[in-house]
Amino acid sequence: MISIEEGIVEKISWEREGIQCLEVTLAGRAGKEKALNYSKLTGKVLAGQRVFLNTTAVRLSLGSGGYHFVLFNPARENLPLSPQGHIIKLRYTPLQFKVHTYEEKLPEICPDILLKKYCGLKNTPVVIGELHSMIAPFVLLFNKRYSGKRIVYVMTDSASLPLYLSDTVSRLKGEGMLAGTITCGHAFGGDIETVNVYTALTAAKEELKADVILLIPGPGVVGTGTRYGFSGIEQGEHIDRVNKFKGIPIFIPRISFADKRSRHYGLSHHSITALAEISSTRAYLPFPLLNKKKRNILFRQLIQSGLPRKHRLVLVKKPPLKMSYTFPGMQTMGRSIQEDPDFFAAVEAAAVFTGKFFF
Structure with missing residues (x-):
């Protein structure tokens, strides 16, 4: 079920490509509340209004950061569809929309692509992590x-x-620290859109010339407190994908001694399950010297x-550099x-270890 409420936009708090942050008042409710508007979907x-x-x-007091989301903007101008692209994301939902994917462009780039087998990532390091806060x-x-190395996310x-939701990626791109972004599957908003992870890896290497890929x-x-019921289980599958495409999988272990939940204390059970039970092939697993x-x-x-x-x-024996930098809101x-x-x-240990492949 969806809770839908009508509101009035009182203020645009901030905006950047693809997203606006709003202050809204809702019918029958006192005070102002926060909302996000994805302008590529619902218009500015x-x-x-x-x-x-x-x-x-x-x-429901769920983890959306206290934001509502604009579902419908009656004032939105109905613009004509671009002739390019026919792949639909958010398929069979009221917000389905089309994109021009990397896969659709391939025949133009390489006319005999259907006959060719991909030659692989050529030992490109692919850093696999569970949490966005690792980026x-x-x-x-x-x-x-x-x-001087090109990092592609x-x-x-x-x-x-x-x-568009990620403040982190927006800032890193704005400061020139990311060479490009790719969104795969039903994720959207990257410099390149792809249908799946395999073609995302291909695009990162071939189109964006990545030296390092962050996956x-x-x-x-999502986590449920059960053995297999968490979204990060995909990390184990990613290891196999990277090995199949001849990359170098480097797994960032999720470590915390501040998280008092027993399943996440020390090495998180999410990391253990993905590594021990889901992956069929090997990855590098760098650990910091604690x-x-x-x-x-x-x-x-x-x-x-x-x-x-x-x-x-x-074991990254040489202690990594202490965090001698600042980044607004950097938390986990x-x-x-x-x-x-x-x-x-x-x-930090994963970053230091990844760099060793270049020197």
Whole structure:
């Protein structure tokens, strides 16, 4: 079920490509509330206009950041469809829309593409992570230590679908730290749209000339507290995809000693399940050098899950650079670098290890 409420746009708080942040008042409710409008779907709105909002997540106190979403903008001008592209995203929903995908452009780029087998990623490092909050620390540290390399971000469709939602990606692109973005499956808003992960990897290497590929979902992953019921389980499948395409899979372990939930304490069960049970092939698994007590907990988890026999564990012995940079709002699960240093240390270790493939 969807909760739909009518409102009036009081103010445009900020906007950038593809998205507007609004203050709205809702019929029958006191006070102003926050809303997001994806202008590529529902058109731009102006202060004073009437809109219809999907208020489901806020009413149920779910994790949408306290935002409603514009579902219908009556003032939107009905523009003619572009003749290019016929692949539909959000298929068979009221908001389905068409895009011009990389796959559709391939026959123009390579006329005999249907007869050719892809020659692969040619040992390009592909960094696999579960949380969107891993992107900023990885990119910032990697660029600090190994400048001049092209990092391409591939966003899967296992979490939020619009890339426009990501403040992180918007800032990193604006500062020239990301060479490009690709959205695959039903995710949308990247520089390149693709139908699946395989063609996203292909586009990252062939079209955007990636030196490093980040394969990480958007904000808002799903977990249920059950063994297999979490969206990040795709990480195990990603390892196999990267190996099949002759890339180098590097897995960022989700580590935290600040998260008091037992299933996420130390090495998260999400990482363990994806690595131990879902992947069929090997990945590099870099770990930061933590203190002895934490190290012992991690080693015990690794041994119990059989990961040293299955994957290539790497201890980044030389301590990574301390976080000597700032990035607005850099957090993970609501915790800052100071509150959850080991999470960020794991991302740092992955960045340092990835750089070793270039030197």
